[in-house]
Amino acid sequence: METKLYTVTIFSENTPGLLNQITIIFTRRQLNIETLSVSPSAIKGIHKFTITVETTLDSIQKVVKQIDKRVDILKAYYNTDDDLIYQEIALYKLATDKILSLGSIEALIRRYNVRILDITPTCVVIEKTGLYEETQELFEELQSSIGVLQFIRSGRVAITKSKVERLSDMLASIDECTKRKQID
Amino acid sequence: MSKKPISGSYALIESLLNEGVDTIFGYPGGAIIPVFDALYDYYERIRYILTRHEQGATHAAQGYARVSGKVGVCIVTSGPAATNAITGIGDAMIDSTPLVVITGQVSANLLGTDAFQEIDVVGITQPITKWSYQIRRPEEIAWAVARAFYIAKSGRPGPVVLDFAKNAQLGLIDYKPEFCNFIRSYLPVPNIDENIFKKAADLINSAKKPFALVGQGVTIGQAEDELKEFLDKADIPAAWTLLGESAMPTDYRLNKGMLGMHGNIGPNIKTNECDVLIAIGMRFDDRVTGDLTNYAKQAKVIHMDIDSAEIDKNVKTSVAVLGNVKTTLPTITKLLKKTNHKEWIESFKEHEEQEYQNVIKSETEPAEGAIKMGEVISKISEACRHEAILVTDVGQNQMMAARYFKFKKKRSMITSGGLGTMGFGIPAAIGAKVGAPERTVCLFCGDGGFQMTIQELGTIMQENLGIKMVILNNNYLGMVRQWQELFHGKRYSSTLMANPDFIAIANAYKIKGKEISDRESLDEGIKEMFADDSAFLLVVNVEQFGLVYPMVPAGTAVTNILLGE
Numbered sequence: 251m252e253t254k255l256y257t258v259t260i261f262s263e264n265t266p267g268l269l270n271q272i273t274i275i276f277t278r279r280q281l282n283i284e285t286l287s288v289s290p291s292a293i294k295g296i297h298k299f300t301i302t303v304e305t306t307l308d309s310i311q312k313v314v315k316q317i318d319k320r321v322d323i324l325k326a327y328y329n330t331d332d333d334l335i336y337q338e339i340a341l342y343k344l345a346t347d348k349i350l351s352l353g354s355i356e357a358l359i360r361r362y363n364v365r366i367l368d369i370t371p372t373c374v375v376i377e378k379t380g381l382y383e384e385t386q387e388l389f390e391e392l393q394s395s396i397g398v399l400q401f402i403r404s405g406r407v408a409i410t411k412s413k414v415e416r417l418s419d420m421l422a423s424i425d426e427c428t429k430r431k432q433i434d
Numbered sequence: 435m436s437k438k439p440i441s442g443s444y445a446l447i448e449s450l451l452n453e454g455v456d457t458i459f460g461y462p463g464g465a466i467i468p469v470f471d472a473l474y475d476y477y478e479r480i481r482y483i484l485t486r487h488e489q490g491a492t493h494a495a496q497g498y499a500r501v502s503g504k505v506g507v508c509i510v511t512s513g514p515a516a517t518n519a520i521t522g523i524g525d526a527m528i529d530s531t532p533l534v535v536i537t538g539q540v541s542a543n544l545l546g547t548d549a550f551q552e553i554d555v556v557g558i559t560q561p562i563t564k565w566s567y568q569i570r571r572p573e574e575i576a577w578a579v580a581r582a583f584y585i586a587k588s589g590r591p592g593p594v595v596l597d598f599a600k601n602a603q604l605g606l607i608d609y610k611p612e613f614c615n616f617i618r619s620y621l622p623v624p625n626i627d628e629n630i631f632k633k634a635a636d637l638i639n640s641a642k643k644p645f646a647l648v649g650q651g652v653t654i655g656q657a658e659d660e661l662k663e664f665l666d667k668a669d670i671p672a673a674w675t676l677l678g679e680s681a682m683p684t685d686y687r688l689n690k691g692m693l694g695m696h697g698n699i700g701p702n703i704k705t706n707e708c709d710v711l712i713a714i715g716m717r718f719d720d721r722v723t724g725d726l727t728n729y730a731k732q733a734k735v736i737h738m739d740i741d742s743a744e745i746d747k748n749v750k751t752s753v754a755v756l757g758n759v760k761t762t763l764p765t766i767t768k769l770l771k772k773t774n775h776k777e778w779i780e781s782f783k784e785h786e787e788q789e790y791q792n793v794i795k796s797e798t799e800p801a802e803g804a805i806k807m808g809e810v811i812s813k814i815s816e817a818c819r820h821e822a823i824l825v826t827d828v829g830q831n832q833m834m835a836a837r838y839f840k841f842k843k844k845r846s847m848i849t850s851g852g853l854g855t856m857g858f859g860i861p862a863a864i865g866a867k868v869g870a871p872e873r874t875v876c877l878f879c880g881d882g883g884f885q886m887t888i889q890e891l892g893t894i895m896q897e898n899l900g901i902k903m904v905i906l907n908n909n910y911l912g913m914v915r916q917w918q919e920l921f922h923g924k925r926y927s928s929t930l931m932a933n934p935d936f937i938a939i940a941n942a943y944k945i946k947g948k949e950i951s952d953r954e955s956l957d958e959g960i961k962e963m964f965a966d967d968s969a970f971l972l973v974v975n976v977e978q979f980g981l982v983y984p985m986v987p988a989g990t991a992v993t994n995i996l997l998g999e
Contacts, residue, residue, distance in 0.1 A: 263619050267556055267566075274561045315743035321565045321585055324619045421618075 251306040255284070257334055257408050258310070260299040260317060261291060261324040261417050268322055272299060275316045281305055285338070287405035293417065296324060302406050325420055329410065336408035340385035340401065341367070344374050348396035362388050373399060382406075439606040442572035443472035446536070446598065447480070449579035452611045455507050457481045457498060457868060459491040463511025465551055466538030468603040470509075483868060483897055486889035488515045490861035492522020493850075493887070496531045497865025500848050501823060501873075503656065505586050506531065506865065511538040513551030516597075517558070521855055523593045524562040528852030529677060530654060532591035534582045541601040542570040555597040564592040570599045572607035580614035589622025590741040591654060624742045624756040631762070634736050634753045635769030637710055643778045644670045645708035647693060647722075650677035650851075651715015651739060655760040658682070658844045661714065664767045669774040671782060673701030675716045676836055680847040684820065684840040690782050694722040695986050696833040700785035702984075702992040705730050712736045715759050718748035719852065720988075728991035738762055792997045793983045798838060804977035805953055807831065807906045811838040814876060814904060817960050822874040822902075823848065823866050827859030827883030829913035831906045833982045835878040843873075857886030860903070864890060867899045874902065874964075881907040881933050891943040900967040905936055908978045916981050920996075940971040947971035 262268050269288065276283055284302040291298040303310070310328045317326040346369065349355060358364060362384075368375040378385050385403055392398050440448070446469055450458070458480055462470040473482055485491040488510045495506030506526075510519055516537040526533045540549040559566040565585045569578050582594040638644055652661050658681050665672055665682075671690045674681060682689045691698030693705070705711065711733040716722070723729045726748060734752040737745055738759050745754040755762050797808030811834055815822070820840040825848040826832040832849055841847065848866050850858035863877040884905050894901055911929040918926050940947040947970060950959040956974070963970040983998040 267560060270557065271560050278561070312743075312747060315747075319741070319743045321617065321620045 251308065253304050253306050254330060255302055255304050256310045256328045256330060257336065257406065258299075258301040258303065258314060258317070258326060258328050259408065260301070260326045262297050262299065263322045263324065264290070264295055264297045265322050268297070269299075271320050271322070272301070272317055275313055276301075276303065279309065279313065281309065281313065285405035287407055291417070293421065296417070300406055300408055325417060329408070333410055333412070334408045335411060336381075336406050337379050338382055338385060338404050338406050339377065339379045340389065340403040342376050342378070342389065342392060342398050343400035344376065344392065344396060345399060346370065346372055346374050349374050352396060364388070437608070440609050441468065441472065442575055442598075442602045442605050442607060443468040445572060445575045445607055445609040446579065446603070447472050447476050448609055448611065449576050450507065451476075451479065453505070453579065453583045455480065455505075457483065458507045458509055459483045459485055459494045459498070459865065460509040461485060461488050461491055461511070461515060463515050463538060463551070465512035465540055465600050466509060466536075466598070466603070468600065469536070469538070469598070481868075483864070483893065485861060485864070486892045487887065488518035489521050489857065490864070490887055490890045490893065492519045492533065492535065493525070493855070493858050493861035494865035494868070494890075494893075495533050495535075496522060496526050496529075497825065497848050497862035498869040499526075499531050499533060499865070500862075500869075501845055501866045502869035503845070504532075504869070505583055506533045508533065508535045510535070511551065512540060512555070513553045516553055516555045520558065520562070521853075523559060523595065525850050525853040525855045525858065526593040527562045527564070529850065530591050530650060531593065532586040533593040534579075534586050534596065535593060536596045536598055538603075539568065539597045539599045542599045543601065545599070555595060559595045562593070563595050566595040566597070568597040568599065569602050572602045572605040575602065575607070576610060576612040577614075580612040581617065584614040584617070585620065589620075623740060623758055626756045626762070630753060630755055631765045632769060634755050635766050637734055637736060637753060638668055638670070638712065638766070639769075639771045639773075641710035642775070643708045644668065644710045644712060644775065645704055645733075646670045646672035646712040646714055647716050648672050648674040648678040648681050648714050649716025650675070650681075651759050652678060652681040653845060655715065655740075655758045657715075657758075657760040657763055660760060660763040660767070662686070664763045664770070667767055667772055668770045669776075669779065670712065671704070671775070671779050673697070673704075675719065675722055675851070676849060677847070677851045678716060679836055680824075680841040680844055683842050685842075688779070692836060694719075694992075695724070695988070696837065696982050696984065697722075697986075698785070698837075699789045699984055699995055700782040702986060702995060703785055704782065706732065706991070706993050708733050710734050710736065712738070713749075714738045714763070715740075717744050720748075723748060724986050724988070724992045724994070725990050728993075789984065789997075797834075805950070805956060805974055807834040807976050807980055808838045810904065810906060810956065810974050810976065811835050811878065813956065813960055815839045817964055818874050818876060822846070822876045823870060825849070825859055825863040825866050825875060825877045827877075827879040828854045828856045829880050829883060829911070830908075830916065830980065830982050831878045831880045831883070831912075833913075834906070837982075839876075839878075856883040859883055860887045860890040861893075863901045863903070864893055864897070864899060867901050868897070875900075877901055877903045879903065879905050880912055881905055881909060881931055881936075882911045884936070885933075888939065891940065891945060894969050895943045895945065899969060901969050902963055903969070903971045905971070905973045907933065907936070907973055907975050908980060909933060910978060912980065913982070915979075919979070919981070920985075921987070936971060936973045945969045945971055947973065949973040949975065951975040
């Protein structure tokens with residue numbers, strides 16, 4: 251079956267051990283997590299996980315159902331790249347003398363839309379935000395021309411193209427349900 | 435004014451009472467002593483059953499939960515006690531049994547220091563529980579216990595672990611009872627679109643050859659009556675999964691027998707002939723379906739389940755009816771046309787006859803040769819007027835018991851289905867007898883499984899439980915030996931067993947027993963077993979190379995049925 255890169259978005263309560271509960275579901279199926287990013291969501295007390303994984307549609311559907319089933323998970327979704335706006339951030343540490351030897355640092359910054367975060371007499375740290383291919387292209391160019399002292403890339407963060415905020419819809423229905431329970 | 439503060443241990447017991455708990459299985463130890471100290475003051479209100487091993491405590495709690503429909507409760511200590519409990523927790527997870535297992539844990543300040551008998555219980559149990567939580571402060575107890583019971587019993591039931599740090603057991607707290615019937619991130623019964631019922635009913639009404647598969651969801655949902663009304667109205671033949679047995683009486687006219695690897699011929703053949711397959715509270719386990727690429731491809735599938743993750747997991751569904759079958763079944767029944775499928779139902783007969791001639795007759799009514807497992811089980815079922823609770827271990831004894839034990843009453847089949855845990859039998863029978871003391875409990879074990887939890891005979895002795903135990907002894911790990919015979923060139927690697935004198939062991943535990951080796955004395959032995967209400971061990975030395983047939987070899991189509999010579 252055809253595999254694809256899927257982005258799994260998970261909203262959860264902020265309880266300890268949540269990450270483990272999620273990752274063991276991938277482990278059990280021998281699915282390799284490509285990227286992972288965790289942070290508080292826009293809603294207080296709710297955390298958001300963004301995970302990318304290369305697998306089949308059948309497999310991702312089952313995985314998402316199993317994640318969604320966990321008691322502390324509010325909701326899990328999967329999307330393909332077509333449904334999403336997504337970015338990764340990469341940091342590059344370069345030797346200051348080497349970067350000066352490039353001639354025009356300005357050209358580099360303009361061409362790649364790079365930001366300078368830190369400059370010392372020995373090294374310069376630059377940042378680039380973009381798709382994986384873009385941060386990778388810059389890495390490869392720098393590596394082959396002046397060498398990269400250190401390189402780090404974040405996991406993907408993603409937001410859906412559709413206007414509807416799915417979580418807020420869901421929370422609204424939960425609130426409705428809570429009210430009904432209280433009346434009962 | 436608030437009452438006097440109490441310790442976390444007392445708060446735990448009060449919280450359990452608040453959930454209606456009156457029976458606990460377990461084993462004490464260092465990191466849980468304060469809880470046992472508190473229990474000492476509640477002996478009149480809570481029956482505490484000391485098993486001989488923590489695995490036994492969990493299986494006993496499972497047996498108790500399965501016969502009673504209540505949540506089974508275990509209290510054990512930390513470290514090795516928690517790891518011993520893992521098998522029962524895993525078993526309860528895969529067989530959807532509501533358990534709350536409370537494990538002791540070292541004090542919170544020692545967590546992560548490799549303290550004595552410290553182990554990461556939450557980390558270990560997360561994959562095999564619905565919820566696993568560490569209580570580190572006495573203030574969390576009432577909340578955690580209420581939540582644990584709600585999670586364990588709601589929706590698709592399952593095990594919950596509460597890992598109870600010693601400092602929280604000792605710390606003082608102003609205890610206030612808490613209740614839980616809602617968790618915002620947890621939807622135990624999924625929402626359903628009302629149109630689905632009509633879709634399902636239309637499909638069934640249009641069916642010429644409908645066929646229902648009955649799983650444990652019917653028993654868990656206490657929907658036995660609703661199932662019967664459903665099947666009766668549209669005249670649908672039905673077959674059961676291992677855990678779905680006893681949801682319908684054996685002699686019910688639409689009960690066509692067992693599904694799967696050692697199931698009846700008719701149900702397996704008809705799976706691949708029906709036009710609408712209605713799965714009711716079952717999960718298409720591989721032991722039921724065999725090769726999925728050749729499973730019911732001709733049929734439209736209606737899948738009724740409370741767990742939405744089961745939909746399309748193994749078999750693609752035409753109509754998914756989410757929810758408790760207790761409510762979804764009658765909703766569909768109302769929309770059904772009263773029909774009959776006489777010809778279709780009668781088409782099972784040919785297979786029943788074939789199976790009787792090729793398998794059942796020689797297994798249950800042999801004229802000569804060694805005693806057969808099937809005949810022992812038939813005779814004992816008969817002796818109980820088919821009203822007993824059947825508990826089995828795992829292996830040939832289990833498949834034979836499922837095939838030949840008969841049922842008139844619901845909630846009467848206790849077995850380890852999904853995990854297939856050898857050693858489940860004795861402790862599960864203990865729990866079953868404690869949960870249903872007025873009923874006869876018959877346990878069938880092999881000689882292998884009996885020895886895996888043989889120490890629980892001590893629990894039977896101490897609690898004076900009148901369990902009727904039968905060892906079907908062939909001096910082999912029979913099911914493995916069967917596979918070795920059929921698929922591994924009769925190379926009986928590590929399956930021959932030198933066995934102890936089981937009767938002498940039973941007697942040492944003050945349990946009466948009798949060993950039977952010839953057919954003539956079998957009836958007398960059974961009579962002796964049921965002569966009074968006390969525990970009894972009947973060891974029947976059966977045919978050494980007995981085989982369970984029919985058999986659908988693993989991974990092949992359900993229509994590929996071996997019948998033996």
